Amino acid sequence: xxxxxxxxxxxxxxxxxxxxxxxxxxxxxxxxxxxxxxxxxxxxxxxxxxxxxxxxxxxxxxxxxxxxxxxxxxxxxxxxxxxxxxxxxxxxxxxxxxxxxxxxxxxxxxxxxxxxxxxxxxxxxxxxxxxxxxxxxxxxxxxxxxxxxxxxxxxxxxxxxxxxxxxxxxxxxxxxxxxxxxxxxxxxxxxxxxxxxxxxxxxxxxxxxxxxxxxxxxxxxxxxxxxxxxxxxxxxxxxxxxxxxxxxxxxxxxxxxxxxxxxxxxxxxxxxxxxxxxxxxxxxxxxxxxxxxxxxxxxxxxxxxxxxxxxxxxxxxxxxxxxxxxxxxxxxxxxxxxxxxxxxxxxxxxxxxxxxxxxxxxxxxxxxxxxxxxxxxxxxxxxxxxxxxxxxxxxxxxxxxxxx
Amino acid sequence: xxxxxxxxxxxxxxxxxxxxxxxxxxxxxxxxxxxxxxxxxxxxxxxxxxxxxxxxxxxxxxxxxxxxxxxxxxxxxxxxxxxxxxxxxxxxxxxxxxxxxxxxxxxxxxxxxxxxxxxxxxxxxxxxxxxxxxxxxxxxxxxxxxxxxxxxxxxxxxxxxxxxxxxxxxxxxxxxxxxxxxxxxxxxxxxxxxxxxxxxxxxxxxxxxxxxxxxxxxxxxxxxxxxxxxxxxxxxxxxxxxxxxxxxxxxxxxx
Numbered sequence: 001x002x003x004x005x006x007x008x009x010x011x012x013x014x015x016x017x018x019x020x021x022x023x024x025x026x027x028x029x030x031x032x033x034x035x036x037x038x039x040x041x042x043x044x045x046x047x048x049x050x051x052x053x054x055x056x057x058x059x060x061x062x063x064x065x066x067x068x069x070x071x072x073x074x075x076x077x078x079x080x081x082x083x084x085x086x087x088x089x090x091x092x093x094x095x096x097x098x099x100x101x102x103x104x105x106x107x108x109x110x111x112x113x114x115x116x117x118x119x120x121x122x123x124x125x126x127x128x129x130x131x132x133x134x135x136x137x138x139x140x141x142x143x144x145x146x147x148x149x150x151x152x153x154x155x156x157x158x159x160x161x162x163x164x165x166x167x168x169x170x171x172x173x174x175x176x177x178x179x180x181x182x183x184x185x186x187x188x189x190x191x192x193x194x195x196x197x198x199x200x201x202x203x204x205x206x207x208x209x210x211x212x213x214x215x216x217x218x219x220x221x222x223x224x225x226x227x228x229x230x231x232x233x234x235x236x237x238x239x240x241x242x243x244x245x246x247x248x249x250x251x252x253x254x255x256x257x258x259x260x261x262x263x264x265x266x267x268x269x270x271x272x273x274x275x276x277x278x279x280x281x282x283x284x285x286x287x288x289x290x291x292x293x294x295x296x297x298x299x300x301x302x303x304x305x306x307x308x309x310x311x312x313x314x315x316x317x318x319x320x321x322x323x324x325x326x327x328x329x330x331x332x333x334x335x336x337x338x339x340x341x342x343x344x345x346x347x348x349x350x351x352x353x354x355x356x357x358x359x360x361x362x363x364x365x366x367x368x369x370x371x372x373x374x375x376x377x378x379x380x381x382x383x384x385x386x387x388x389x390x391x392x393x394x395x396x397x398x399x400x401x402x403x404x
Numbered sequence: 405x406x407x408x409x410x411x412x413x414x415x416x417x418x419x420x421x422x423x424x425x426x427x428x429x430x431x432x433x434x435x436x437x438x439x440x441x442x443x444x445x446x447x448x449x450x451x452x453x454x455x456x457x458x459x460x461x462x463x464x465x466x467x468x469x470x471x472x473x474x475x476x477x478x479x480x481x482x483x484x485x486x487x488x489x490x491x492x493x494x495x496x497x498x499x500x501x502x503x504x505x506x507x508x509x510x511x512x513x514x515x516x517x518x519x520x521x522x523x524x525x526x527x528x529x530x531x532x533x534x535x536x537x538x539x540x541x542x543x544x545x546x547x548x549x550x551x552x553x554x555x556x557x558x559x560x561x562x563x564x565x566x567x568x569x570x571x572x573x574x575x576x577x578x579x580x581x582x583x584x585x586x587x588x589x590x591x592x593x594x595x596x597x598x599x600x601x602x603x604x605x606x607x608x609x610x611x612x613x614x615x616x617x618x619x620x621x622x623x624x625x626x627x628x629x630x631x632x633x634x635x636x637x638x639x640x641x642x643x644x645x646x647x648x649x650x651x652x653x654x655x656x657x658x659x
Contacts, residue, residue: 008595012592015589015590047588047591048589048592062591063596064592
């Protein structure tokens with residue numbers, strides 16, 4: 001058993017930290033207040049190679065492993081959740097989905113420009129009437145010669161107004177029994193006629209992120225844009241979520257660390273009753289709980305990353321990390337505000353933003369309640385992961401780092 | 405063409421106030437060390453020249469073994485190779501002597517590129533000393549390279565608020581200012597290459613030179629006294645407190 005990060009992992013961490021310190025932290029308070037998504041961040045992330053960090057070099061990526069992907073998510077969310085969301089959606093939910101399920105031709109067509117950051121990618125599963133209940137989605141795809149005609153409405157889509165490529169889930173068989181077997185995945189591009197998007201304002205948190213809706217009105221999509229077979233969409237969506245949840249968990253770990261660091265700094269500088277408030281036992285209790293959450297979260301997240309590297313199925317472990325880390329970040333942000341007292345309640349300090357940002361991840365990419373049901377079902381033997389037609393490729397440094 | 409970019413390991417500017425006088429005198433610093441921020445612009449300028457005019461950009465530094473990490477930063481930004489000249493005793497003239505010897509040993513350097521100064525020593529003498537040691541023309545304050553080839557170079561220099569356009573024959577030493585370009589982020593692929601790169605270490609003996617005995621000595625190093633802050637709390641009703649604050653501001657001639 002080896003719990004150490006490699007020198008390469010440490011370099012990735014340092015590079016992302018420097019990136020966040022220069023490109024995110026100086027502007028985040030204002031962007032969050034104004035609910036502004038900083039579009040200039042995307043070309044900068046692309047130039048650094050962040051948008052294809054864990055994609056093989058031959059597909060336009062940087063050829064780093066899945067643990068590096070977790071580190072990128074962790075360090076970006078240490079600065080702000082909105083930056084980590086880009087990685088979750090673009091890299092994990094969409095690009096790794098194409099990497100896992102796409103044909104060689106589709107990898108060239110979609111994955112290469114996405115990994116290079118020339119095209120930005122989003123994930124379109126949730127609908128106004130279908131969140132956790134994925135099988136209830138109402139988007140339809142009707143076969144018409146060599147094309148499909150897709151209509152439907154997706155909502156709560158991160159990067160809706162920014163993305164060029166949308167991994168879209170629609171029913172090719174609305175009468176399938178069970179219903180989830182009628183779902184198929186497609187890559188829709190913004191330039192297709194009938195695609196419209198818009199932004200949702202007034203969110204509690206992640207206000208510097210772009211979240212919105214995507215509407216397809218009789219959009220003609222070539223069959224070459226269908227990812228996987230007809231009826232395989234549900235499995236594809238779930239395996240995309242195995243990667244998305246991993247980055248959400250890693251990001252939440254970064255947010256918990258940020259709450260802890262802010263609390264440590266404040267507890268050492270603020271004095272009451274003649275001593276630093278860190279000297280008070282009930283403050284120590286909150287600090288100690290945050291330390292515990294960081295350490296447990298780190299073990300859960302990077303075990304899941306290691307399993308991905310090994311090519312092991314990790315649905316259960318990733319879901320557990322996502323449940324634990326998102327709850328932990330919410331509790332830690334709340335404790336951080338408590339430690340900051342009234343100052344924590346204002347946006348003069350960052351901790352109120354941490355609390356607002358942490359709540360979303362307790363809901364999206366599988367609610368806390370869904371994660372709990374999953375864990376119980378695994379333990380009770382009601383649920384078992386069967387092998388997939390296309391598994392997420394294990395990390396092979398020689399193959400991933402070579403040009404072709 | 406080969407562009408040799410000279411960098412120095414210095415404390416992070418945010419950490420400079422933490423440097424103690426005895427650390428500065430001994431040269432053994434306990435603070436975070438980075439590539440001298442001015443030299444990051446030199447790296448950007450040199451890498452851009454490589455991209456625009458062809459050839460290879462190389463990095464070099466004079467320092468201890470720990471400075472190898474800074475050379476890896478230069479490689480991560482895009483330099484093709486890097487060299488450490490191992491010495492921690494030289495002053496600016498000594499560093500210029502060592503670098504000039506390294507340039508001669510390389511034999512194919514067309515342009516030497518430096519930052520305009522370092523954030524620790526602040527003397528700004530290295531490019532001029534290096535030009536002298538090599539017998540090459542020196543262009544300081546370089547804000548833009550207009551054109552460059554094996555025969556010579558045309559640059560814009562910033563002089564106060566004006567710009568000069570000047571030319572010089574190659575080889576030459578260029579000291580760049582920050583207007584040359586914002587330093588780029590290292591790409592992850594380059595970070596990996598940098599981590600694995602073999603970085604040759606040359607000693608003064610390898611270069612066939614003796615490090616000149618420093619002629620400038622720092623006899624004293626003082627920090628400005630810590631600012632004394634005074635906190636006054638004005639009590640009473642809001643009106644009374646406001647009046648007291650106003651009186652205090654008038655007395656201090658703030659208003």
